[in-house]
Amino acid sequence: MRSLLAVLILGFATAGCAYPASGADPAASKQAPQATPKTNPGAVQPAAGRAKLIAAELGKIRVVTARPHIPGYRRDQFGQTWTDDHDGRGGHNGCDTRNDILAAQLAAVQYRARSRCVVIAGTLRTDPYTGQRIDFRKTDATKVQIDHVYPLARAWDMGAARWPRQRRVDFANDQAANLLAVDGPANASKNDDGPGEWLPLNRSYRCTYVLRYLQVAYKYALPITAADRDAANAITRTCP
Secondary structure, three states: OHHHHHHHHHHHHHHHHOOOOOOOOOOHHHHOOOOOOOOOOOOOOOOHHHHHHHHHHOOOOOOOOOOOOOOOOOOOHHHHOOOOOOOOOOOOOOHHHHHHHHHHOOOOEEEEEOOOOOEEEEEOOOOOOOOOOOEHHHHHHEEEEEOOOOOHHHHHOHHHHHOOOHHHHHHHHOOOOOOOEEHHHHHHOOOOOOOOOOOEEEEEEHHHHHHHHHHHEEEEEEEOEEHHHHHHHHHHOOOO
């Protein structure tokens, strides 16, 4: 009986209390679950990465000799200014597109009392086009403007005149791709030009600006001009 009991005790000890050959604590040998890495969809790609992306986009976009002139452009051909009635990011959320962009791209945002939409103050910490810090106040609203990276009038001439109206509305309010909060005077100087005629004063943003312009062109199957292409090719040499 005693020998049977001894066998049982010995078997329990060897089966339930074995350790790894290394002598490490078995609890320490378990790997902690890996946290999902956080991503920032608005982060700027590394400079060398932007050069490669610009080259890749250029290979997918149709190039025309020059921008044609198509009569009939008016801002309202792209819908009510900053309408919420569009199918992209922020559409039908009860806030107009301008306030959506200000809320997303300014820091220290303040809203009008009893409003969840109307931005009355905030800070553009680094204006993409000038590199400057801009303090926004609604009383001086034109100080920060919302720019269409691929301008509306340019899009009209390059093919949007033939689009269904809702596609033009969606293009004009494309918060994910085509809209930037920027310095007002810089936006005015850009007007409806493309990279072939205009580049930001902020040289550190030029590669990103050109890449975004090309990405919008590709997304909406809009061509670029030969001057745009040449400027894009030239800018890739400065990205690294």
